[in-house]
Amino acid sequence: MTAQTTVAPGFSKSPKGRVGMLGMIASESTFFGCFLVVYLFYIGRSLNGPYPGEVLELPIAATVCLLSSSITIWLATRALSRDRTNVFGLWFLATIVLGALFLVATAQEWSGLIYEHGLTIRTNLFGTTFYSLVGAHAAHVTIGIVLMTLVLVLSLLGYVHVRDSERVEMLSWYWHFVDAVWIAVFTVVYVVGR
């Protein structure tokens, strides 16, 4: 079976990027897995408040932004593979904006927690695990936005063509992964942990 896959036309075009990105994603998954397990392990173990039930609200708007950005980046890569670079740029810009909106929402949530409720990373175990898990995810969103902005600038300068669609697709895989992590974070932090 593998004999066929190595020689089959089309598949051997450039699967190494896909395998490489899947390896990265597997690695990142266990990284987040650790933070998620630690979060679950420490639920209800804070010695003092504020506790999650008192201060956390469901981040519906941020979640909608981030999850819909998976759709826009899919539309963007599809447009690029069909050689419609302008459409690609528009959808890509939309993805970046949606990602940035998510970060803004996170920043608002954090500033509320810090200034109104006095919850910092050193307040209690909830603060410790909350800021590190959500922060690790937000850091990955930030990296994704930086990478996408780079591609968008290159595209505006005319360097991104249909032949690059596979590479851009790899970036979109990363972005989908960041979204999937958010679903796990959302479930653990805002549903189970509240």
Next chain:
Amino acid sequence: MTVIDSEAVAIGGVRQGWLDALHGWVTTVDHKRIGILYVGSALFFMVIGGVEISIIRLQLAQAEAHLISPQTFNRLFTMHGTTMIFLFGMPMLFGIANFVIPLMLGARDLAFPRLNAFGFWLFLFGGFLLYYSYLGAEGLYGAGSAPDIGWFAYAPLTSKTFSPGNSTDYWILAILVSGFGSMLTSVNLIATTLTMRCKGMTLMRMPMMVWIMLVVSVLVVLVIPPLTAAQVMLLLDRFLGAHFFDAQAGGSALLWQHLFWFFGHPEVYILMLPGFAYASEIIPVFSRKVLFGYPAMVAATVGIGVLSLGVWAHHMFAVGLSRDLNIFFTGSTLLVAVPTGIKIFNWLGTIYGGKIRFDTPMLFCLAFLAQFVVAGLTGVILAIAPLDWQLSDSYFVVAHFHYVIVGGLLFTIFGAIYYWFPKVTGRRLSETLGRWNFWLLVIGFQITFTTMHVQGLLGMPRRIYTYPADRGWEIWNQATSVGVVFQIAAVAIFAFNVWRSLRKGQIAGDDPWDAWTLEWSTTSPPPSYNFETIPEVQSRRPLWDLKHPDDPDGIHE
């Protein structure tokens, strides 16, 4: 042609404009040169780690000695452990894999050559960062230089309270950085193995080494991130006042142990499986037989990889887990003996009835077989929780894991270096010196580490700075220290052998061992593009097919 020549000259070490040569090595993305850089740096760190342990053995050679201070002692064993695991073992296995695997697969390079170079430089930077702690950690605080927390750095010893200053931070960052490099290189090896095999090389026709390194790479990808996550948590604890490992705020010191050993135990297999890989290449060639039980070997390798993810808490029996956990981790650990035993019997089956050639690589592999069986047996002893309660943190444990890492891994690494040196440099290492190297190392190894079992059974704890004279430990400690002298002599002879053989060694030719895998079909050293035409294979031993067209392997597989 000029390209090939300059490559050969550079690898052979003959003089060239040194600035050009340096520039070439620093900017290279060629998997063979990066492999040489890895192996060279690993050997460099091995010497440093060896010097550290030699000082420790001098201190322990006598009861109630005060050759060095207790603080220096703690730093030395921490640096020795960290160096040998992260700066010798891992880069060595990545270096050999870097050089050999693309050649074995009939590929022209790894899947991502620049990522490969990045991974190497991250590792080297991590290594320098760790050793810079001797100069830099003293810094503003004056709280001590190199890290002194032991290589597994248990909480709460690593908290700001007990480890003031920056030495622990150097340790954290060095491992974080080099771990990132290891992870990237492993992703690279996986992508190469899965997508760059030459025509006809199905997964079940890959050389056993490639299979094993594939499993190793998957393990690295899965278990380095938990270590990274634990290090990030520790950094947050130390710098931002988080409470992950802070028991006073409800945190758990045990959490560190779980995260660390979830990395740490698979790490043992990450280090040991490559030793199996080299043995699986060397033993068949020097027994003049195909590897016995190839599919069983593949299954056993995958089995070890899977099982290794579920055994970590056997490092933690002594902290007092629940009865159920003790039973589970005892059972899962004992299970590892099954696939490992399959491997041992397959190697024995390969040797059995073979026409054995006792060249140096084979000698190292034979010693590995014998020593690794002992290591496995003490492992079975330690896996049993009640016995572990008695022996935990004693020299018995130290003897066990040095039997694995030295008796198993270091011996096969030497075997691998003697085996592939002709391919890398075009010249063979001297057999006479090789035999001296081998026998001195065997004698030194046996004297040092066999006696350690006795010290452990007599109750000597690991990591103690000194001991009273009336415990009956002194004579055994002296023996252990004497063995180190033989090992130093062995390594010195090895260094001399490399230095001399680079200049005067016998010219190797393409295939000095009459071997069967693809790396021996190209020139020694290989040109930068590896193969003029990408080869096509029909069996697991393409060179056998080439040499014996009347009886190709394909009809038997």
